[in-house]
Amino acid sequence: MKTARIVSSLLISALVLAACPAWAQRGNPRMEYGGQSVDAMAASFMAENGVPGMALAIVQAPYIPRVTGYGLADIGKKLLVGSNTAFDLGRMGEAFTAVAVMQLVETDRLGLDDPVGRHLDNLPESWRPVTIRMLLSHASGIPDYARDACADPARPLDLAAVVSAVGGKPLAFAPGSAVSGSATDYFLLALAVEAAGKERFEDFVRVNQFERLGLRQTFFAGETEKGRGEAVEQNGNRHKEFLSNPGLINPVERAAGYRATFRGLAQATPPHPRARLGSGGIWASAMDVSLWDVGLAGGILVKDPAMRALLYSPAVLAGGRREPVMGAWRFPGRAGLMYVTGDADGQSTYLSRFTDPSELVCVTLLANKEGVDLSQLARRIAGAYDPRLGPPLMLGMRMQQSPYPVKQTLARFQAAMREFGAKEAGEASTSKASAKPGAEKAGMEKPGQEAKASGPGHQVAERMVFDFPAAPGRTVRITARAWEQDGQVWLGCTDPAGAGGASATPGGYGASVPVDPASTSAVIRAKLDRALVAAVTPY
Structure with a gap:
């Protein structure tokens, strides 16, 4: 009964929002x-x-x-x-570093297609032809020093240490052919900024971004x-x-x-x-x-x-x-x-x-x-x-928008779930989900913002069910679905806390049922969120 009231309330809200022009929100x-x-x-x-x-x-x-x-x-x-x-x-x-690079490109002190070896000495031969553009887009293939077992965050970073850690490793792929997040890319860009700008990286960014915009808390x-603020610990906090x-x-x-x-x-x-x-x-x-x-x-x-x-x-x-x-x-x-x-x-x-x-x-x-x-x-x-x-209003669902087609999105989520030890509980299925409110099962309701899809009142959705490890000898059943709505692809999976854990789900609104952050449901939820993000981003 409570769920029905929430659904009815959401339907009314959705109809009101749909009737109002978006500019009225400002x-x-x-x-x-x-x-x-x-x-x-x-x-x-x-x-x-x-x-x-x-x-x-x-x-x-x-x-x-x-x-x-x-x-x-x-x-x-x-x-x-x-x-x-x-x-x-x-x-x-990294976004601040990218702006610094572009500022130097604008003043002809760096070129997007310059090989990084033109600006930096003592690089491994395989790194020298990699261009500034490739480093910006994480398309270099250069290994990530931050993932090296010897990486020590307590020590300052220098080129010799980075080359010693990962310079002998092969490139992950031919430069420019793929993307993979690597902190080494932006470390090299920071050094290129210092070489081309002829000042410390921090000073260049401070003057040309922080001070230019008047950022007083950056x-x-x-x-x-x-x-640092006041030493409140000396005054009873x-x-x-x-x-x-x-x-x-x-x-x-x-x-x-x-x-x-x-x-x-x-x-x-x-x-x-x-x-x-x-x-x-x-x-x-x-x-x-x-x-x-x-x-x-x-x-x-x-x-x-x-x-x-x-x-x-x-x-x-x-x-x-x-x-x-x-x-x-x-x-x-x-x-x-x-x-x-x-x-x-x-x-x-x-x-x-x-x-x-x-x-x-x-x-x-x-x-x-x-x-x-x-x-x-x-x-x-x-x-x-x-x-x-906002995201589609759906009860009891974790959700991300995806830049990939529906089938590819679900396949990527399947791969991410396997990384966490989840197993498929059945074959993937394709269905045409009704756009009429209340047509979905519990935890999959769609009150409001329904899909425009392949037929009147219908959408094509890919669905897959997983058994997710919760404890030794125990699993939790998770249903995932990818679908296209209003020209956008969405990926969702059932929340292990259920629709009752309303406040943390994209459509579970109304009364809040707190979930202990140390509970099994919360731990599984955090892993599912990581799987969702991995499915919709290359790195």
Whole structure:
């Protein structure tokens, strides 16, 4: 009965949204999607994923109408997440490196088709012909030093150490023929920026991005004087200096990073400031990430529209084949949508950009827990600002948009599930799912935003069932489905917490049923989220 009421409510919401032009959402103070407010989404997500603190910022270009902090930036010191709290952006830093490269290309100090060996000495012979363009798009085939067993995040990175670690390994593929994420690519780009710009990488980025945009809460990890805040531990974890120093009102403080362990959350040890040169080491507030995001749109950072188009479009490989990535940026299949993530050293970060002129919504989420998938929450939040941007409203489902065709999407998910030890519980099936509300089984309802597909009121869906290992001798049945809706491909799988774990699922709205982040259901859910992401991204 309760489910029926939720379904009815969602149907009404969907009909109202469908009747309203999307532009009416700009300035609408009722920020909800599927009957759930943005704050309720954030609070439920944090509880169910064991996230201590999180920051959210929204762009509706050229405005930034929301910057909000939730929870604790530091559990031990009881520091709150404020609008100025800085988080480690992780590999989101690659996007800053890519902008730096393009700025040097614009001034003819670097060429996209320059071999990296033209700018750097002491490289392995197999690396020297790799071009700047290939490094930007992770199409080099050069091994990733960060995955080497000898990689030591406590030590500064230098070329000799990287070459010693992975220089003797063969290329993973012929340069330009495929893509694979490698921190080595962006380390080499950072060194190329230093060589061509004739200054330290950090100085070049600071002057040409941070200072150009007036980013006051963005800095490199090694800038020890920034983001330290007041020593509250010397005053019973209470702030007092702001009473005499106005610069400490709403202070810029670094969020402590945390990892999940069998004993609960453990604080992560920050790496050496130069341990991730080119692919990390940048700290920023959600507000500053949003300002930088707006700066990407026009000529403030990269003047040439052709250069911007290259930077913010899928990579083109040998033979004209496209991959739905460009360095750190992903392109999930919706026209104009791109996003970038970071996940390292106790923190998770996410920025999505809906760049179509009729949309212009961007979502920044920064969380101080490692290994958290922020993409599903971000998509629902985007839907609160423009209902066209949200995911399909489905109860009890984990979900991602896919840039691949339906069959390929499900095949990729099958491969990802096998990596986690899941086994198929039957053959894949193809069906035409009714677009009439209530036609699906429990956990697969589709109230609202139904598909436009091959026939009136129908869509073609690929379905597969898995037995997912939950404990020794015990499995959980997971149903996955890929389908096309309104010209976009979606991949979903049943939530192990069921439709009752409403608040963390893309369509499970209404009353929140908390899920213990240490429970078996939560652990399986986290693995399923990783499988979903692996299915819809090349790396």
